[in-house]
Each structure stands twice: as structure tokens, then as C-alpha cells.
Amino acid sequence: MASNIDMISLLQSKFGEKIQIQPGVSGTASIVANNGLHHDVLAEMIAADEKTGIVAMTGLDFGQTLGVYYHVRTAKPFFTIKAEVPKADPKIRSVVDIHPGARFHELEVTDLFGVVFVGNEYDGHFVLSENWPDGVYPLRKDVDPTKVKLVPTPEREANLPAEGRQVKIIIGPQHPALLEPEKFSVTVDGETVTKVEPRIGYVHRGIEKSTESRTYLQDIYLVERVCGICNPAHAYGFVGAVEKILKPDVPERARYLRVIALELNRLHSHLLVLGHAGLEIGYETVFQYFWRDREPIMDLIELTSGNRVYGSLITVGGVRRDITAEQIPKIKSVLNDLRGKIPFYRKIYLDEPTIRLRMKEVGILSREDALKLSVVGPIARGSGVDIDVRKDIPYEAYGEIPFKEIVYPDGDVWARMNVRMDEVEESLNILDYALDHLPSGPIRVDVARSVPVGEAVCSLEAPRGELFYFVKSNGTDMPERVKIRTPTFANIPSFLKTAIGESIADIPSNFVSLDPCFSCTDR
Amino acid sequence: MIDLILIFRILVFPGFTFILFLTLFCDWVERKLEARIQNRVGPMVAGPGGILQPLADFIKLLTKEDIEPRGVKKAVFRFAPMVAFSIMVFAMCFLPIDGASVLSSGGFSGDLIVILAFATIANFLLFMAGWASANPYGTIGSARVLTQFLGYDIPLYLLALTPAFLVGSLSVFEIAGAAWPAIILAPWAFVLFIITLQAELEKDPFDVPHSESEVVGGLETEYTGAKLAFLHLTRDVQVVFGSALVVTLFLGGANGPMIAGLEWLLQPIYFVIKLLIVVVISEYITTVVARLRIDQVLTGNWKILLPAAIISLMITVALVTWVYNPLSIGV
Numbered sequence: 081m082a083s084n085i086d087m088i089s090l091l092q093s094k095f096g097e098k099i100q101i102q103p104g105v106s107g108t109a110s111i112v113a114n115n116g117l118h119h120d121v122l123a124e125m126i127a128a129d130e131k132t133g134i135v136a137m138t139g140l141d142f143g144q145t146l147g148v149y150y151h152v153r154t155a156k157p158f159f160t161i162k163a164e165v166p167k168a169d170p171k172i173r174s175v176v177d178i179h180p181g182a183r184f185h186e187l188e189v190t191d192l193f194g195v196v197f198v199g200n201e202y203d204g205h206f207v208l209s210e211n212w213p214d215g216v217y218p219l220r221k222d223v224d225p226t227k228v229k230l231v232p233t234p235e236r237e238a239n240l241p242a243e244g245r246q247v248k249i250i251i252g253p254q255h256p257a258l259l260e261p262e263k264f265s266v267t268v269d270g271e272t273v274t275k276v277e278p279r280i281g282y283v284h285r286g287i288e289k290s291t292e293s294r295t296y297l298q299d300i301y302l303v304e305r306v307c308g309i310c311n312p313a314h315a316y317g318f319v320g321a322v323e324k325i326l327k328p329d330v331p332e333r334a335r336y337l338r339v340i341a342l343e344l345n346r347l348h349s350h351l352l353v354l355g356h357a358g359l360e361i362g363y364e365t366v367f368q369y370f371w372r373d374r375e376p377i378m379d380l381i382e383l384t385s386g387n388r389v390y391g392s393l394i395t396v397g398g399v400r401r402d403i404t405a406e407q408i409p410k411i412k413s414v415l416n417d418l419r420g421k422i423p424f425y426r427k428i429y430l431d432e433p434t435i436r437l438r439m440k441e442v443g444i445l446s447r448e449d450a451l452k453l454s455v456v457g458p459i460a461r462g463s464g465v466d467i468d469v470r471k472d473i474p475y476e477a478y479g480e481i482p483f484k485e486i487v488y489p490d491g492d493v494w495a496r497m498n499v500r501m502d503e504v505e506e507s508l509n510i511l512d513y514a515l516d517h518l519p520s521g522p523i524r525v526d527v528a529r530s531v532p533v534g535e536a537v538c539s540l541e542a543p544r545g546e547l548f549y550f551v552k553s554n555g556t557d558m559p560e561r562v563k564i565r566t567p568t569f570a571n572i573p574s575f576l577k578t579a580i581g582e583s584i585a586d587i588p589s590n591f592v593s594l595d596p597c598f599s600c601t602d603r
Numbered sequence: 604m605i606d607l608i609l610i611f612r613i614l615v616f617p618g619f620t621f622i623l624f625l626t627l628f629c630d631w632v633e634r635k636l637e638a639r640i641q642n643r644v645g646p647m648v649a650g651p652g653g654i655l656q657p658l659a660d661f662i663k664l665l666t667k668e669d670i671e672p673r674g675v676k677k678a679v680f681r682f683a684p685m686v687a688f689s690i691m692v693f694a695m696c697f698l699p700i701d702g703a704s705v706l707s708s709g710g711f712s713g714d715l716i717v718i719l720a721f722a723t724i725a726n727f728l729l730f731m732a733g734w735a736s737a738n739p740y741g742t743i744g745s746a747r748v749l750t751q752f753l754g755y756d757i758p759l760y761l762l763a764l765t766p767a768f769l770v771g772s773l774s775v776f777e778i779a780g781a782a783w784p785a786i787i788l789a790p791w792a793f794v795l796f797i798i799t800l801q802a803e804l805e806k807d808p809f810d811v812p813h814s815e816s817e818v819v820g821g822l823e824t825e826y827t828g829a830k831l832a833f834l835h836l837t838r839d840v841q842v843v844f845g846s847a848l849v850v851t852l853f854l855g856g857a858n859g860p861m862i863a864g865l866e867w868l869l870q871p872i873y874f875v876i877k878l879l880i881v882v883v884i885s886e887y888i889t890t891v892v893a894r895l896r897i898d899q900v901l902t903g904n905w906k907i908l909l910p911a912a913i914i915s916l917m918i919t920v921a922l923v924t925w926v927y928n929p930l931s932i933g934v
Contacts (some may be wrong), residue, residue, distance in 0.1 A: 271898070316847075363893035365641045432892075438893055583894045585898070
């Protein structure tokens with residue numbers, strides 16, 4: 081496995097002067113590779129390390145040129161491949177031929193910045209609404225979104241017979257079985273799915289653009305609103321990136337309190353999806369039990385942060401609220417209650433015959449496909465790919481806390497749900513450890529309102545998988561560019577892959593195993 | 604004079620009114636059980652323990668606006684729910700709730716076939732109700748109902764014949780009055796019958812016609828107001844009918860230890876207690892399993908339940924011929 085130094089020296093020996101390597105910028109190093117070289121650099125990295133995957137892609141507006149950043153994950157170090165294209169002729173070679181997982185990332189950059197990826201074109205809008213005019217790219221600096229004139233909405237796509245026996249069924253954007261607006265055009269041959277095409281962006285709120293006109297402090301609360309369920313993760317993603325530029329001395333106690341907030345969040349999110357999966361397969365009892373036991377965890381979140389859902393606990397320089405010594409026994413007793421119930425739930429998800437009938441051998445994603453599509457979180461770990469940001473790039477106090485990384489090799493819905501089931505138990509262990517070893521001291525330090533020029537990435541293990549933030553600052557109190565890549569965005573390709581060749585009746589249980597959150601994906 | 608008694612029997616006890624309230628009561632029992640198992644809370648306002656809640660729900664639905672979407676087949680859409688309900692209640696009248704059937708004390712020979720046919724017709728009417736509602740979810744939901752009951756009716760009929768063979772009669776009255784209830788003589792058939800009944804009543808793990816994540820409301824999607832109330836009531840009567848059928852065929856109907864002079868009181872009580880036991884078993888199964896996929900439901904029928912029912916029938920016939928009859932057990 082290629083280590084940090086290997087990868088840089090490998091690329092240097094291979095490409096020499098043609099690329100520039102900036103160590104320490106946006107990950108372990110940034111690699112400036114213009115003139116189509118980004119494709120070859122990525123190909124080289126994939127050949128050197130099988131775990132290489134595209135975590136996210138950021139588009140940037142430099143005035144005369146447009147920047148395209150490929151944020152690349154390898155087994156351990158984290159790289160950013162930077163390319164620039166002139167605004168007048170924004171054409172760049174696509175990397176989907178060597179890494180299919182890049183497809184939706186590139187489409188998003190096309191939609192928002194107008195960069196044309198040769199080899200990855202898409203008809204119509206991917207994240208923008210249907211009535212958004214062509215040729216207006218909202219995230220470019222010279223576009224004022226309030227002054228854009230919308231065009232009439234095109235007619236709705238109808239359920240059309242495709243070729244021969246194949247029928248195209250449109251699921252969404254408004255569909256009683258979907259909890260959030262998204263559209264899947266499913267082509268079926270009888271009962272068998274042959275093709276799935278997604279369309280997202282129905283609740284695109286332009287949060288990335290909005291962050292550019294707000295201060296860093298305001299942005300923390302704004303990015304928390306990306307997702308209701310995993311809001312502490314979003315707060316930390318933004319704060320983590322900003323702190324990498326600001327470099328404040330975050331107190332030890334705050335680093336543990338952040339871990340507690342993030343793990344409580346994971347706990348309630350996992351319990352939510354484990355119950356919701358039960359509802360999707362008509363197992364109401366499981367749904368009721370999990371959601372009943374999720375309630376005390378919500379109470380703990382209220383106890384520690386002051387609010388059931390939006391705690392707004394994490395801030396630049398530390399946390400905003402402390403856990404007192406009297407609260408710890410209360411928290412531990414609630415956690416112990418839940419721990420006592422785990423063996424029973426584990427038994428249900430491992431052995432219950434009807435659950436096995438509905439989840440075993442459904443939606444199988446092989447390890448190779450998981451790597452190729454760069455899926456993240458429980459989906460990847462359910463396919464035998466051992467990526468967990470908490471282990472790979474330990475952040476906050478995770479490096480000091482012992483815990484197991486859960487990996488199931490099966491790759492089916494059952495494996496994904498059991499990864500979550502086991503992670504609930506690991507979360508309890510982490511919380512216990514963190515509460516026992518809580519250091520004393522202050523919980524935050526004061527930081528400057530303005531952030532010096534710089535750029536940083538922060539990725540963390542949110543409940544649904546790796547959450548990625550990129551922040552570029554320009555010396556003022558407002559960021560120049562904030563890029564958010566939510567876990568569901570990275571996991572959609574896996575659903576498109578696994579649904580094919582299976583019965584249309586398997587779609588609900590396969591879909592829910594992603595723990596999808598489309599409102600976050602749309603941002 | 605004799606006519607007045609007959610009218611009382613049809614309209615009040617053990618006929619229409621009694622069946623209606625028994626249905627609502629069973630609905631309440633089901634809700635209570637489900638709430639206890641699943642740790643849920645429910646409304647406790649209407650009557651002690653919320654016992655009147657099903658009635659309140661029914662009355663509430665009757666008062667709601669009745670919407671008929673454009674494009675529905677009006678006649679079928681309007682009458683199918685009510686006719687289905689009436690047929691189910693009519694079929695119930697043949698079961699000896701107080702030791703005798705409602706219409707004539709002894710029924711007639713072969714009425715077992717008639718009431719099973721009624722149940723099938725009622726199911727078919729429900730299918731038509733969904734089919735007429737001009738809604739894709741209604742259509743798919745009712746197509747699922749049709750596929751399911753066409754498949755599961757066959758093992759149900761075969762298994763219903765088990766007690767008939769044991770007694771040597773197709774009369775419900777004679778089967779219920781057998782000295783040895785079928786559950787003792789053929790317990791395997793009882794287990795199979797309960798499983799088949801779960802599928803017939805579209806309860807978990809066989810409730811694919813009601814899978815919200817796939818077909819939304821199923822055949823009920825377009826129904827509102829009084830028609831929806833009758834659809835719900837039909838389903839509830841079906842549950843009671845199915846359970847009453849089990850009681851009649853396998854559990855000895857209204858039989859039990861009698862006190863001379865109190866038969867008129869004890870017989871319905873025994874019947875209802877046995878019925879509640881079946882309702883509880885059925886509801887328990889519903890809560891502890893997940894829903895199967897539609898293809899698994901159908902494979903389960905044709906590959907497992909149907910062969911099992913045939914084997915069960917063969918075993919029964921063999922036992923009756925070579926074991927029970929020589930020992931004079933059963934008849």
C-alpha cells in the first residue's frame with residue numbers, strides 16, 4: 081500500500097516538472113496538473129493504490145479562469161488535484177472513463193459552473209431546477225442569483241414505453257413512497273429493473289452560494305441547516321476546515337465534547353434508519369421499538385446541547401456548552417439502558433427469517449464496484465471496504481479512543497443494516513470512554529472573526545458516511561468558497577448499480593439501506 | 604310468533620347487530636394487542652380503555668365528505684364495498700355462533716362450500732372495488748389482492764376439507780358439533796390453516812396488497828367517507844369471519860362444558876372466547892414478522908402451502924380410513 085511519501089515521489093518521478101506539488105495545502109498535498117494532466121495523475125494514483133477514490137469535486141471562479149479541484153482519497157493521505165480552464169472555453173477532459181464514481185460530481189460542476197467535461201455530458205439540468213435558464217451558472221462570482229430570469233417550466237415527463245418489452249416508470253419527484261423529492265426514471269423489463277436514472281436538486285437551496293455572503297460565525301448555523309438529522313456533523317465539517325486555516329489551540333475538553341456530540345448524533349441517526357428500514361419492509365414492530373429507544377438519545381442531545389435537534393454545540397475554537405459532572409451519571413444510565421437492548425436487536429437483524437428473506441442477497445454491491453464508485457460510510461463497509469474517516473484520518477479525540485471498525489463482506493442490504501447495528505454498539509463504547517476520560521479545562525478559545533487567506537479540506541465520518549467540506553478564505557470575515565459534499569451524493573451511484581437486474585419490489589428495501597437524505601444532497 | 608324469533612335472530616342476536624359489534628370489539632382487541640406488543644399508545648377517550656374507538660372511527664368516516672374521482676366506474680365503485688360487506692355478514696350467519704346457524708338451526712348439508720364461496724366472492728368484490736377506482740395504485744393493489752386470493756384459496760379449501768373428512772360431513776353444524784374437534788385429530792392442518800388464513804386476510808407476512816411503500820393505499824387509495832368506512836368494516840368482518848371459521852372447523856364451535864339450562868348463555872360465550880384466541884394468534888403473527896415480497900408470497904403458496912395442504916389431506920384421509928374409523932373416533 082502506497083504511503084504518503086511514496087505517492088508524492090511517485091508522481092514527481094512520473095511527471096517531473098509538468099505538475100507542481102504543494103505540500104500541506106488542502107489535504108496532505110495539492111497537485112496542480114493543468115492541460116489534461118489531471119486525468120493521467122488520477123490514473124497513476126488509482127494504479128498505485130486501489131482505495132483511491134474521488135471524494136468530491138469543487139468548482140471555483142478565479143475571475144478569468146475556472147478551477148476544477150478533484151479531492152482524492154487514497155488509503156491514508158488525502159490529495160487535491162487542481163486544474164484550471166479558461167472561462168471563455170471551459171472544456172476539460174472527464175475522468176469517468178477511469179473512475180465511474182466521478183460522474184455525478186462532474187455533472188454538478190457542469191451545472192453550477194458551466195465547465196464542460198468532455199466524455200461526460202448530460203442532457204438538461206442535474207441539480208438546478210427545470211426552469212433555470214441555460215448558460216447561467218449560479219456559483220460563478222459574476223452571477224447574482226436574485227436577478228436571474230426563469231424560463232417556463234417544460235412539460236412533465238410521462239411514463240413511456242421504451243423499446244419492446246421495456247417500460248419506463250417515473251418514480252418521483254412527488255411520490256408517496258419517497259420521503260423527499262427526487263426522481264428516478266426506472267426502466268423495467270417485466271418486473272426486472274434494467275436501468276435507473278436519477279434527477280436530484282428539487283430542493284436546491286443554494287447554501288454554498290449563501291455562505292459566501294455571510295460571516296464565518298453565521299455560516300456555522302447555516303451549514304447546520306443542510307441536514308436536520310446529522311447537523312452536528314455539518315457544523316464540525318465547516319468548523320474543522322476553518323480551524324485548519326486559523327489554527328486555534330482547541331482545548332482538550334472541547335475535543336472530547338465534540339466527539340460526544342458527534343457520537344450521540346450517530347447513535348440517533350442509526351437508530352432512526354434501523355427502524356425506518358423495518359417500516360419499509362412492513363415490520364412495524366421493529367420500527368416502533370427502534371424509534372422508542374431513539375427518544376432517550378434525543379433527550380440526551382437536549383441535555384447536552386440545549387436542543388433536541390439543532391444543538392449548535394460546535395463552534396470555531398471549541399464548543400458552546402459544557403457537560404457538568406452531575407450530568408455524566410444520567411447520561412451513562414441512559415446509554416446503559418440502550419446497551420442492554422442491543423443483543424435483542426442484534427438478534428432480530430441477524431437471524432429473523434423474514435428480515436433475512438427481504439434483505440439477504442438484495443442489492444449486492446461487490447467490493448470492486450464499491451471502490452470504483454467511491455461509495456462511503458456504511459455502504460462501503462458493508463461491501464468489505466474498510467474506510468472509516470475516524471480510523472483513517474483521526475480527527476478530534478478519535479485517535480485516542482479505542483474502537484472497532486465494522487466491516488461486513490457480504491455487500492447486500494442485510495450487511496449494510498448490520499454494519500449500522502454494530503456501529504450503534506461501538507458508538508456506545510466510544511461515548512462511555514469519552515465520558516470516563518473527559519479532560520478538565522476550558523471548553524473554547526477566542527478566535528479572530530476574520531480568517532487569513534488559505535484553503536483547507538475537512539472530512540469526517542457522519543452517520544451516513546464520509547462528509548466532506550472544502551473552505552477557501554480570502555482574508556475577510558466571509559469565505560470565498562465553501563464546498564459541501566454530503567454522503568448520500570456519493571452513495572447514489574451504488575443504488576443505480578445495485579437496483580439493476582433485481583425485482584422492482586426490492587427497490588424500497590434497497591433504497592432505504594443507503595439511509596438516503598436528498599434534502600442534504602441538494603443543499 | 605316463530606317469525607318474530609327469526610327476525611330477532613337475524614337482526615339482533617346472533618345476527619347483524621351482534622356480528623357488527625363483535626367485529627368492532629375484535630378490532631379493538633387487535634389494536635390493544637398490537638399496541639401492547641409494539642409499545643405504542645392510543646386513544647383511551649371513547650369508552651373504558653378506548654373500547655368504543657372503532658365505533659367512533661366508523662361513525663366519523665360516515666360523516667366525511669364522499670369524493671368520487673372522475674373516470675371511476677360509478678356503479679362498481681359505489682356498490683362493491685357495501686355488497687362485499689353484506690356478503691361477509693351473510694356468510695357469518697351460517698356459522699353456529701350460539702350452537703345453531705342464524706337462518707335455520709341445523710343449516711343444510713354442504714353449506715361449508717357455500718360459505719367459502721361467499722368469502723371468495725367478497726374478496727372478488729374488493730378486487731373490483733379497487734379496479735373500478737381508476738387509480739394506478741388502486742389497480743395494482745387490487746391486482747395483488749386477486750393474485751393472492753386466487754392462489755391461497757386452493758390450500759384454504761383443501762385444508763377446510765380436513766375437518767369435513769374427519770366428521771364425514773360438509774355441514775358446518777355437524778363439523779362444529781363433532782365430539783372430537785379437528786385440532787386434536789389433525790393439529791398439523793390447524794397450523795397450516797392459520798398460516799393460509801393470514802394470507803387470505805392479507806395480514807403480515809402476506810400483506811403485500813397493503814404495502815404502503817409500494818402501492819400506497821392499495822385498493823383503498825381513492826376511497827373516502829362512507830365507502831371507505833365500509834371497506835374497512837369489510838376487512839374487519841373478514842378477520843372475524845376467518846377466525847370464526849377456524850373456531851367452527853377446528854375448535855369445536857360453541858361446544859364446551861355446559862350447565863343445564865344455561866346453554867343459551869354459555870354457547871355464545873364459548874364461541875367468542877375461542878374466536879378471541881384465534882384473533883390473538885393471528886395478530887401476534889402479524890406483529891412479529893416482516894412483510895414478504897410479492898414473488899415470495901406467491902412462491903410460498905405454490906411451492907410450499909399447496910403441496911403441504913395436499914399431503915395434509917392425504918394423511919387425513921388415510922388416518923380416517925385406517926385409524927380413526929376402526930377405533931370409532933371422530934364421528
